Amino acid sequence: MSMSEALQQLLRQAELQKLQLETSLMYQKNLALFKERFPSIYQLFEKHQSTDVQLAVDNQGNLNLINQKGKHYVYNSSPAELSKKQVDRFSKHTKVRKFRIPESPIYNPEHLYIPKLNEMVQEYQKYSAARENACPQFIVNLMLSGIGLGYQIPMLLERFDIQHLFLYENCKDTFHASLHVIDWQPILNYFRESGRSITFCIGVDPRKALAQVEFSIRKLGLHTHMFTFVFQHSQRKEELDFIKIYESEIRSFIGGVGYFDDEQIGLGHAYHNLRSDHAVFKIPEFRSRFERLAVVANGPSLDDHLEYLKQNSDKILILSCGSALGSLYRAGITPDFHVEMERDYAMTDYIKFDTPAEFRKNITLLCLHSVAPETLNQFGDACYAVKVHDAGARLIHDYYKPQKLVELAFCNPTVSNCALAFAVYMGFSNIHLIGTDFGIPDDSQHHSKNSLHYQMEQALEDGETFDYSYSNSDDLFREANFGGTIKTHQVLDISRVAIERLLDFAVKKTPEFTCDNSNKGAKIRHAMPVDLADIDDFPVLDKPSLIKQIKQTHFHHYTNSAFEKITSDALLKKFYAVQASVKLRDDIPNDKALVQELDRITKTVSEEYDPITHQLLRGSLSCFFGSIVENSLYATDPDQFQHQLNLGRKHYNRFIDLIYERARAEPFKVDDFPLQLLQKMREKKGTGAHG
Secondary structure (H helix, E strand, O other): OOHHHHHHHHHHHHHHHHHHHHHHHHHHHHHHHHHHHOHHHHHHHOOOOOOOEEEEEOOOOOEEEEEOOOOEEOOOOOHHHHHHHHHHHHHHHOOEEEOOOOOOOOOOOOOOHHHHHHHHHHHHOOOOOOOOOOOOOEEEEEEEEOOOOOOHHHHHHHHOEEEEEEEEEOOHHHHHHHHHHOOOHHHHHHOOOOOOEEEEEEOOOHHHHHHHHHHHHHHHOHHHHOEEEEEEOOOOHHHHHHHHHHHHHHHHHHHHOOOHHHHHHHHHHHHHHHOOOOEEEOOOOOOOEOOOEEEEOOOHHHHHHHHHHHHOOOOOEEEEEOOHHHHHHHOOOOOOEEEEOOOOHHHHHHHHHHOOHHHHOOOEEEEEOOOOHHHHOOOOEEEEEOEOOOHHHHHHHHHOOOOOOOOEOOOOOOHHHHHHHHHHHOOEOEEEEEOOOOOEOEOOEOOOOOOOHHHHHHOOOOOOOOOOOOOOOOOEEEEEOOOOEEEEOHHHHHHHHHHHHHHHHHHHHOOOOEEEEOOOOEOOOOOEEOOHHHOOOOOOOOHHHHHHHHHHHHEEOOOOHHHHHOOHHHHOHHHHHOOOOOOOOOOOOOHHHHHHHHHHHHHHOOOOOOHHHHHHHHHHHHHHHHHHHHHHOOOOOHHHHHHHHHHHHHHHHHHHHHHHHHHHHOOOOOOOOOOHHHHHHHOOOOOOOOO
16 A cells, blocks of 8 residues: 555545544434434434444445445435435425315204305405425425434525424434534524424324324414425335325314314213213223123114124123114114214214114113213213313313313224223223125115115105215225225224224234224224124123122212303403404505414414313314415415405304304203204104104
């Protein structure tokens, strides 16, 4: 080796040592920063040792990532230069994800939210604001999928005014490397400013990342996600899957935020159910039950299981869901428990029409606290659970102080979800799903053939709708339980996704947990596809003793004399206090000012301010604000922006006045609006009505 070559080698070694020292110091600085600002991230990486991907210096002298399995560099060129090119391309050619607030069907004309929101949506349909195709300078929400070494993040902050940043990195080793390379302090300082937020989602699968997005929407408001900009840094499968899942499933959150009429009725029903003699569902220390339990829904596959249920009714506990009750009655099967979750009186009306009182007297109802009080009175015994994210929940929690009641998680959006949640929280670890199709195996059949739905369809007259055919442009196709695909629609698909999350929880909670799916509907993760003929035989149950034990464990009766002193003025004091401040002000000059005003109102009704105010208003505000942002933000013409904003403000502020008038006049209103089609059927002969 020549002296010149030796000198060059020494210089390279010195440069590497200097670089090693710099990256080590940067890591220590960033780790201390995250310990102060994001302790959960600090704990994740305090003792982390990279195994699959590690920081290295490539042949061009750049800091790079090296994949230990394939021994190849992750970046094919300079990571900093590649990041700059990506930012340039993002600025000019980014794809905007825009969500839409659609019109919704009106099931109860006495409600305020849906009719008033529909009026605004309909008026917006007459106008549209022109928008540029290029990425705007002001970005309300940026999803960054794949962090890599992180060079792109400060570049994005220099070029754009970003309100909320969601960072998803599936690979912990990669994020660990970024802690050695970029200075995170200016980034975290930027998002410490008022109105900004940064969310980290590191080392989890795409579905868990989506759950964090949903939490962000719940906290920040739906308006922050109406226009979502996606920066795709890496092409790793998990990060690509995250964006696909986000686009296909986050829309489901729009329908699950709750709205004023529902929340006010739920509060009223909670108030009256507390005054009744019915038990509240309690969840003591978790324990496993190994008896077989069948969750029976009213899907088409129920018909294939009726004989099985009859032959095994002494060996399995039967938990029926919603409209399956009538189908089982007509098949001569009496469930042990029945589950309802809908709060409107129409459900009471349906139950009374569909089944006789004599049949129901030996059945125990499990329901949510928001269910109509008269529904609970239709069964021999009844118990209600505390529903999550509901205005009445706070009233119940206060009533049961100092005892702590656990809310029934995973109970939305359909009664099948609610039934399975009860089963899991009662500790059943051997569950059989029956009639839970979450799809339409046959276009000619949308429910069990025994279902009342078909009689209701036959009773329709011109202009009336009661459509379960799902034959429209919103059809979705999902993997079927025994192969192939099955047609479904958004509500059923959302329900399936929620069922999968609950089963994921159950499997982790109880390692021996099993769930069989013998239906011809959609495939469900964690539910084993099994032919009915291959189902194991089970011993005969001592049902009376088992049901008695369940009630002793989970049915709680409690009397609090202080409850009689509760008044609406005291309970809703904070709700009444914010009426003026939740209205949209007049002087909103531009996009950023609009978002800041919506943020202000969202914060005003936060759960920290008052849980009841939050639940009563959050859902309605979220969708009104979402529609205003959808139709106003990023308009290129300032006059168009003001026109769209003024249109939305008019409808929204009027809605606020109306709901406060309703709340003051009927604070504990009980829903009493019947199902109109059943009313008409009662007037006709030969319909088989029972009540």
